[in-house]
Amino acid sequence: MRGADVLVQMLINYGVDVLFGVPGDTNVPFYEALQRRHGDIEHVMARDERSAGYMADAYARLTDRPGIFECPSGAGAMYSLPPLAESNASSVPVILLTIDLPLPGEGRGMITELDCARLFEPVTKMSVQVKSPEKLPEIVRRAFRVACSGTPGAVHLQIPEDMLLAEIDPDAISLHAEPECRTFPAFPMAPAPGKVGELFALLRKASKPLFVAGGGVNRSCAGSALTEVAAKLNVPVVNTITGQGALPDDHRLAIGVIGDNGFHPHANRALEESDLVIFVGSRMGSVVTVGWTFPKSTLNKRVVQIDINPERLANNYENLLSIAADAQLVLKQILNEAPVDFDGSKHTPWIDHLNTYRANFWDHAEGVLSLSDVPLRPERVVREFGKQLEKYGQAVHILSDAGTPTPYMTRFLRIGDRRTRFVIPRAFGGLGSAIPAVVGAWYADKTRRPIGMFGDGSFNMAVGELETLVRKKVPALLMLFNNGCFGWIKGLHRLKGHDECFGVDFLPPRGQAIAEAFDIKAWTAATPGELVQALDEAFAYDGPCLIDIHIESLADRVPPVYSWLAKKKLDPLALAPEDVAYL
Missing domain, CATH: 3.40.50.1220 (TPP-binding domain)
Structure with missing residues (x-):
């Protein structure tokens, strides 16, 4: 049995039915083994290793199983670090398989040589290199055990290519999986007596x-x-x-x-x-x-x-x-x-006292939620999205990037269906996660439509994954919050009392045209009427689609961020919202 077949069999034994990754020179033997077991495990090719990691992260967040992704040596490993760090800091069980250079080339100046085990040590619960093909099953078991037990987190396995090419005597190894570690939390700890x-x-x-x-x-x-x-x-x-x-x-x-x-x-x-x-x-x-x-x-x-x-x-x-x-x-x-x-x-x-506060807040919020300003106010976008979500009447998975969608969706979106999940990666605030995350969400549960929300800064970082949505037939509804700047950073500039904003503005993308170039159904919404119509048609559409929403920037008004309001000498606990200018 080849090492690659052993690795794939171990993944299958742990209940892995999908993994995400990007091809490279070193992972060809792994792909050959995956192809031989195509009916048992599906490989989803991403267009970037970061995207593969965000797919695995979303999959794990929305199931009780660890997310698995793989990458080739060198740059592939380096691109994989940001999502793995996010998963680990967010206590999300994800396992990365880096298929690396053969061991005999170690220390001899081979192209793409990198000490991957050490690279990932600071951002994982465990990062180890496999040095013997016979130890593959043992190390895979340890990876699942570490990722899923205690505080869930990320694990990295550096697997030299020659480990996968090696012939292994099946009688010399055990391919068993620990059933407790197929899901998380594994071995959950009860409270001490008393x-x-x-x-x-x-x-x-x-x-x-x-x-x-x-x-x-x-x-x-x-x-x-x-x-x-x-x-x-x-x-x-x-x-x-x-x-x-x-x-x-x-x-x-x-x-x-x-x-x-x-x-x-x-x-x-x-x-x-x-x-x-x-x-x-x-x-x-x-x-x-x-x-x-x-x-x-x-x-x-x-x-x-x-x-x-x-x-x-x-x-x-x-x-x-x-x-x-x-x-x-x-x-x-x-x-x-x-x-x-x-x-x-x-x-x-x-x-009753707290619900009086709550009712007061929502009574006051009604005024800003119904404003018809152009560019569209984020509050109005939330209102119309919430109404369409309620009309849709089915559970969904909402995946949001950090940035424009976060403060307003978090504050004003109300979800009554507990089966609907709203996920925002918060550990490192990295951009570019939402589009690949909808792929992971779809594989986590194909009965719930994935909805992605992101600003144009994030969109430009992950636009290549639109092709993945089409190729894998992921019926995601994507909402692009388009305003031509890194709004959060631009707002921080203005919060200092000046308008000398540097390095934060860019050309707003033509979101509808870009989506249509990938054969994705798309709309542009620049007014409340266009937004309502686009949302209505998008929720009814059964394939991947995108709404390019021309929206006010976070740098135009101070958003509902406690520390920012406090810096403006305002009471963040005021129940009535008000427009707060930066300057």
Whole structure:
């Protein structure tokens, strides 16, 4: 048995039915083995290694299985680093296979030679080079175990080409897979005895308790469990950007998004006023806490933190209680151990108080959501998209780049269907992820249409993947937010009190023409009427399509970003939105 066939068989044994990648000189033996097993595992060719990584990342975020991508040596490995770093920092299980130069050429100046194992060490949980063909099964097992257990994350395997060409005696190896590590979280950790009892002791004393759902809730597939716990205990919930979707947005206990970018003022007020804050699956980092300046009333000694990674516990605040465990297991134990005499009705005035804030905010928001300005306001785009999504009536996967879509979609889009997921990679804020991500989302679940949102800066970085959408028949709906600049960076320039913006403007792309050049159905929307018509037709269309939306830039008005509003000497917690000029 050749090493390449062993590798493919191990992937199949772990339930891998799709992987993403880009061809190169060194991975030809791997491709030959994949071709022999085409009916068991599908290879999706991307047009760039970064794109292949974002496809795998989205696949893993939207399933309970690790995403797999592969690349050739040299530049292919270097291009693969950004998405792998994003996955690892976001606790997303992804495995990268770098098919590298043969071992005999190591250290002899071969073209594309690179110490890939060391290159990926800082941005993975494990990065190793395979040095013996017989060890391939063992190392693949370790890769899945590391990626899927504990805090999920990224793994990199550097596999020299000669390992795949080698003949291996099948009687000398075992091709078994660990069933627990086919999905994540593998070997989830339950809370230590007594911890849930301590939590209830704190809850009994609290009059204004609050759950904060972080990205770990979604990684643990714990949204339903959190919803049950919140309802049983009558405790409101706010979420971070990566925790969106833990509760349906129309739930009476789902208060909104906290933090800096795209926050809800009523949700941030909840965090300010709560007397017991229970963080579930959140590292309590700089975005959630606005650089640890929010809330103004310190979180010290009013925080319970539940996290699968003990190293994160009490890292940024003095916790009242730290629980090292898988989010779903803790929440299920809370449900099972809830005292029969626990009186959640005492929290009703607190919930009513927060929902009064929430209703006030949405009443005021109505004015900006219906504006008919040209260029189109982001708020109006969100309103019309939300109406079409509700009319569509089916669950979708929404994949957004960092940039123009983020603050407004996060703040103003309301999703009532908990099966719909809204994903934004937040660890490094890299651009160019959304278009390839819709491919990964489609392979994650072909019953849900993928929708990609991105600015024109991101579009220019990933436009080649439009061909992938057509070739693989991915029925994605793409929304291009087009305004001819890197709006976030241009806004930062203006936030300093001057209009000397350097290196941020470019020619706006002709999005419709570019899409049509790839045989993608497309529309241009420059007015509210054109937007409504384009959305209506796009949702009805059953193939890949793109709407080129001519939209106001983030540099035209200060967006709903807590720290930016604070720099303008405004109250970020004001419930009524207002137009804020930079200059």
